[in-house]
């Protein structure tokens with residue numbers, strides 16, 4: 001079988017496009033194009049979402065809009081079996097981001113290196129993932145949806161390309177790929193028009209959760225049925241993904257001790273950094289070409305203004321991802337002294353909603369390095385200055401690559417060693433994914 005090496009610093013592999021087209025997602029793309037689906041302009045995704053939940057366009061009307069949503073409680077299903085099953089193609093959506101054909105929208109997406117701001121793409125992926133779920137759960141008989149659909153997890157985003165061109169059209173396609181009782185897995189593909197052909201840029205898997213109109217309790221979503229053996233396989237993969245997520249949560253270093261191999265790695269690093277001139281466990285020295293993990297940190301603060309709200313009057317998940325990504329990118333940049341390129345994003349768990357008005361503290365650090373790869377972890381928490389209480393809202397994991405040699409990051413404390421091992425687990429899973 002061909003190696004699906006998702007990302008390298010070399011030119012994109014021409015075979016990738018054909019592979020995508022021959023995989024489940026690709027044939028879905030062709031099938032739906034043939035069935036005459038018209039793409040939605042990216043600027044219309046948010047307005048569609050606003051209409052679906054009846055969100056206010058002005059902040060001053062948000063309380064009234066939320067009160068109106070309460071009456072939608074009666075539309076919620078009592079059991080999942082009360083809802084009609086849906087097919088994968090029912091939630092299929094094409095969205096166009098016409099950077100090539102509509103130059104006026106480029107500005108928002110442009111970075112200093114004349115490529116596309118990946119943080120903006122994260123925002124679009126998040127809104128699109130939610131719209132796909134609303135399409136899956138749509139009840140033609142009602143204008144408004146009683147569901148509040150929120151992002152629970154960015155399972156993974158793997159990039160096929162190093163550069164995203166700022167002047168070529170982009171297309172997103174996606175559909176619901178697995179359904180639980182109240183949660184939905186969504187797969188999204190992003191392609192860019194180069195030399196008259198759409199080539200893959202990235203693949204993303206999100207998990208969205210449906211809640212009642214007030215976003216207080218979980219709410220049932222329509223079951224999903226497979227129509228073809230290919231779709232059956234996608235459904236089974238979704239089930240496996242759910243099990244994998246549970247297993248990795250059980251094995252979290254916050255809950256259980258590291259494995260024997262991992263303990264060896266940490267102990268060897270500890271021995272390598274003991275000062276041979278003193279007979280002390282406390283005197284530590286860095287090997288050449290390495291950096292203490294504690295010296296790799298960058299921090300940021302965001303005041304969460306209403307402008308960044310989502311349709312449920314909380315802070316938009318895509319905005320949180322953009323801010324975390326940009327801080328993570330700057331962390332990798334200052335660590336490697338050279339422009340980093342994102343390879344993968346994985347396992348971003350949205351643990352708690354961020355309320356409007358919160359002070360959001362972002363803290364980023366390099367937690368693992370291997371060859372010219374940098375694994376960055378960004379922790380975000382909200383802080384209430386009145387009570388001085390902190391709450392973690394998200395942990396973000398980004399994998400970057402740099403075009404030159406970088407120093408090794410070295411943990412000093414036990415806590416940092418756990419961050420190192422967690423970073424290594426994330427990096428290894430990204431690499432495994434890239435080569436299978």
Ligand SMILES: CCCCCCCCCCCCCC(=O)SCCNC(=O)CCNC(=O)[C@H](O)C(C)(C)COP(=O)(O)OP(=O)(O)OC[C@H]1O[C@@H](n2cnc3c(N)ncnc32)[C@H](O)[C@@H]1OP(=O)(O)O
Nearest residue numbers: 055150151152153180181182183310316317350351352353
């Ligand atoms: C107004 C103008 C605005 C303009 C437009 C703006 C842009 C448009 C914006 C559009 C909107 C953009 C979007 C935004 O901006 S959404 C904003 C970002 N996201 C959030 O704020 C979510 C914060 N987190 C939470 O609220 C809770 O943790 C949630 C609700 C997620 C879970 O809560 P809780 O833990 O209590 O849930 P439960 O125990 O009852 O389980 C319920 C189900 O959830 C499944 N589950 C849970 N966690 C995970 C996980 N990590 N991986 C996989 N699955 C997970 C679980 O298996 C179960 O599934 P099932 O077995 O039932 O199937």
